[in-house]
Amino acid sequence: MTDTNTTRCGYVAIVGRPNVGKSTLLNHILGQKLAITSRKPQTTRHNMLGIKTEGDVQAIYVDTPGMHKSNEKALNRYMNKTASAALKDVDVVIFVVDRTKWTDEDQLVLERVQYVQGPVILAINKTDRIEEKADLIPHLQWLQEQLPNAEIVPISAQQGHNLEALESLIAKHLPENDHFFPEDQITDRSSRFLAAELVREKIMRQLGAELPYQITVEIEEFKQQGKILHIHALILVERDGQKKIIIGDKGERIKRIGSEARKDMEVLFDAKVMLNLWVKVKGGWSDDERALRSLGYGDL
Numbered sequence: 371m372t373d374t375n376t377t378r379c380g381y382v383a384i385v386g387r388p389n390v391g392k393s394t395l396l397n398h399i400l401g402q403k404l405a406i407t408s409r410k411p412q413t414t415r416h417n418m419l420g421i422k423t424e425g426d427v428q429a430i431y432v433d434t435p436g437m438h439k440s441n442e443k444a445l446n447r448y449m450n451k452t453a454s455a456a457l458k459d460v461d462v463v464i465f466v467v468d469r470t471k472w473t474d475e476d477q478l479v480l481e482r483v484q485y486v487q488g489p490v491i492l493a494i495n496k497t498d499r500i501e502e503k504a505d506l507i508p509h510l511q512w513l514q515e516q517l518p519n520a521e522i523v524p525i526s527a528q529q530g531h532n533l534e535a536l537e538s539l540i541a542k543h544l545p546e547n548d549h550f551f552p553e554d555q556i557t558d559r560s561s562r563f564l565a566a567e568l569v570r571e572k573i574m575r576q577l578g579a580e581l582p583y584q585i586t587v588e589i590e591e592f593k594q595q596g597k598i599l600h601i602h603a604l605i606l607v608e609r610d611g612q613k614k615i616i617i618g619d620k621g622e623r624i625k626r627i628g629s630e631a632r633k634d635m636e637v638l639f640d641a642k643v644m645l646n647l648w649v650k651v652k653g654g655w656s657d658d659e660r661a662l663r664s665l666g667y668g669d670l
């Protein structure tokens with residue numbers, strides 16, 4: 371007798387240049403905010419798994435940092451390497467682009483994706499913002515010539531448009547496998563990591579142009595006492611002036627960062643959260659490979 375129930379399971383890398391909507395796409399597929407997002411490029415710094423199990427199908431998504439050109443700093447090199455590594459050993463690649471906007475950085479991603487042996491899906495995102503639909507057609511033709519085997523799917527990650535079509539295409543490409551993760555697991559990342567990311571997201575969203583790139587967040591304490599989760603987060607900046615900006619006038623800004631991060635944490639962890647934030651200067655951490663490793667930025 372043969373078993374007629376086939377289960378499918380595999381890895382799906384979500385790649386693209388910064389700011390095209392990769393993390394937004396992951397969150398909408400999962401139906402839950404897991405990855406941080408912002409209007410600023412280079413929001414995501416680490417690969418993160420988002421696992422979706424529906425019946426016999428388990429899709430393991432890998433959200434990645436946007437691949438970008440500036441390679442001067444160790445942190446930037448780390449981010450680009452991390453994103454490129456995600457292209458190896460996955461079953462499906464989703465290459466996300468922003469409508470008809472095509473930059474040198476999209477070209478960089480294209481050149482990597484062209485080497486991928488397995489199925490590639492080209493997701494044209496932010497279609498809710500397309501005014502001139504006619505402009506899209508020649509661009510799609512051009513893209514198809516660059517990636518002749520890719521399937522092209524227009525989506526709006528933010529509005530949830532056409533995501534079912536995207537997901538059923540992905541499911542078709544997943545190999546027959548037993549599931550690698552339990553049905554209720556949604557990520558490989560720890561609660562501490564997710565908490566640190568939420569603090570970083572609020573900083574990305576609230577602060578001006580350059581500053582967020584010189585900040586990282588470490589969780590120093592994460593413990594449950596009775597019904598309350600006590601979380602202490604350390605915000606590391608590069609210079610003294612940056613510390614002042616984060617704290618703000620009479621501590622206004624850090625208070626707002628803390629209260630917004632706490633609200634998201636309470637939803638994510640389904641618990642009451644007491645959050646304490648500290649700011650410390652650690653000069654040059656973003657270009658110091660040893661400091662980066664000790665801050666959880668993996669091997670370079």
Ligand SMILES: Nc1nc2c(ncn2[C@@H]2O[C@H](COP(=O)(O)OP(=O)(O)OP(=O)(O)O)[C@@H](O)[C@H]2O)c(=O)[nH]1
Nearest residue numbers: 388389390391392393394408412413414436527528
């Ligand atoms: N209008 C519109 N905006 C979107 C859509 N998807 C994402 N965005 C916005 O685009 C911005 C960037 O989204 P992210 O998901 O952070 O982009 P990302 O590709 O993960 O960026 P990095 O992590 O920096 O590589 C945010 O302001 C999102 O709200 C969409 O479908 N439509």
Ligand SMILES: [Mg+2]
Nearest residue numbers: 392393413414
């Ligand atoms: Mg992202």
